[in-house]
Amino acid sequence: MKKISVVIPCYNEEENVGPMAETLVGLFRHELAAYDYELIFIDNDSQDRTREYLRALCAENHKIKAIFNAKNFGQFNSPYYGMLQSTGDATVLMAADFQDPPEMIVKYVAAWEEGYKIAIGIKTHSAENPLMYHLRSLYYKWIRKLSEVDQIEHFTGFGLYDKSFIQVLRDLDDPTPFLRGIVAELGYRRKEIPYDQPKRRAGKTSNNLYKLYDAAMLSVTSYTKFGLRLATFLGGITLVVSVVIALIYLVMKLLYWDRFQAGLAPLLIGMLFLGAVQIFFIGMVGEYVLTINQRVMKRPLVVEAERLNFESEDAEETR
Template identity: 70%
Template sequence: MKKISIMIPTYNEEENVEPLSEAIINVFETELVDYDYEILFIDNDSHDQTRDKLEGLCRGNHKIKAIFNAKNFGQFNSPYYGMCQTSGDCTICMCADFQDPVDMIPKFVDEWEKGYKIVCGIKTTSKENKIMYFLRSCYYKLIRKMSDVEQIEHFTGFGLYDQSFIDTLRNLKDPTPFLRGIVAELGAKRKDIPYEQAKRRAGKTSNNWYSLYDAAMLSFTSYTKIGLRLATIFGFICSGISLVVALVYFVLKLLYWDQFPAGTAPILIGMFVIGSIQIFFIGLVGEYILNINSRMMNRPLVIEEKRINFEDDDKKENECS
């Protein structure tokens, strides 16, 4: 009997973990009766009753597992690490707030049985804030045009991943993994399935402008070269313009030294313009350096505080760390 792993990252989801686990179990008991399953929750240091709820679920069902992180390791490391800890023939990654529809699970499995190694859920519409959806759409189109790797628009990580791809993730040893980019770059035999993203069932999202910026910069600095290329090109152009202006000013000063005004306004304006361009690109180059620094430190993705119901496969504890 094939085993399907459902991996769910959590952070302050006390109102959602119990109904979500019930909905998933119901899918396996009614539509996927020929498959075994495990549900793995990986909690990123919640401060509400999420962990108490998860411990109760694990006591009631041995197929429900939980990993408690020692602290919050971010929105990318924790899910990636959780995927590496699954033991199924395939792994389905979904969020805990019901924005990823549970009824998509049988559709993913059906495409997987047809031979696809990765099945991605693609948001074609969303009930989230329309402004946010528009901004996300602009970002996806922008990064897709600039990236050397063809990026997947409106893909959040919700989807099914064959065990062979999970093994690839385990072997990457990437300390700053960006799953969406990795799927686009390394994923083979991929099938995209459209769906409508629902509203959050309960609780408050942990996403904010800073976390969205962090995600955008990780994607930008991991899969594009255009930032550094623009810095080089603009630097070359500005240097050339500055040299020409300096030479012209010097020649005019020599020829018409008694008539040529000695005002400093043009010089100051040029300094401010060139200085602002330099500051912008220094910040952009800094983002690339920050990304390189994170990878060079090669720190573990997460540090576990506790894991529950892993008695049969503790060997995975040190993998993908």
């Protein structure tokens, strides 16, 4: 019997983990009864009662497993690490808040059985703030034009991945993984399945402007040369413009020595402009250096504090 692993990252999802587990167990008992399954909840140091509820779920069903991180390791490392712990013939990654519809798993498995090693969901509409959805659309279009890799628009990571691709992720050994870019760059032939993203079932999202910026910059620094090339081009253009202005001022001063007053305003404006350009690109280069630094340090993706229900599987493998 083939086995499907479902990885569900969570952070402060006390209102959602129970209903999500119940929904998924029901899905495998009815629509996907021909498959064995495991549900892996990986908790990113929740501050509410999420872990308490996960302990109860694991006690009731040995196929429900949990990993408790020692601290919050970010929105990318924790899901990625959870996928690496899966043991199924295919692994599904989805959010705990029901914005990734569980019924999509049936479609993913059908595509997998057709021969696709990757089946992913593409948002065609979202119940989130319309302004945020359109800003995301602009971002995706912008990053696709700048990236050397054909990035996937409105893809959050929600999808099914064959165990052969999970092995690719294990071999990659990337301490700062960006799954959306990795799927686009290294993934097998995939099937993209459209879906409408509903609102969160309950609770409040942990995403904020800083986390969205962090995701955008990781994508930019990992898959584009845009920032560095822009600094080079703008620096060259600024140099040419500065030389031309300097020559014009020199000629004007020589021709109209007594009447032409250069003043301090052009000098002050020029200094402020060049200073702003330098500070901006020092920050941009810093983003690239930060990404390089994180990769060079080779820190672990996650440090576990505890894991539940993995021991029974290890014992079976030993026998």
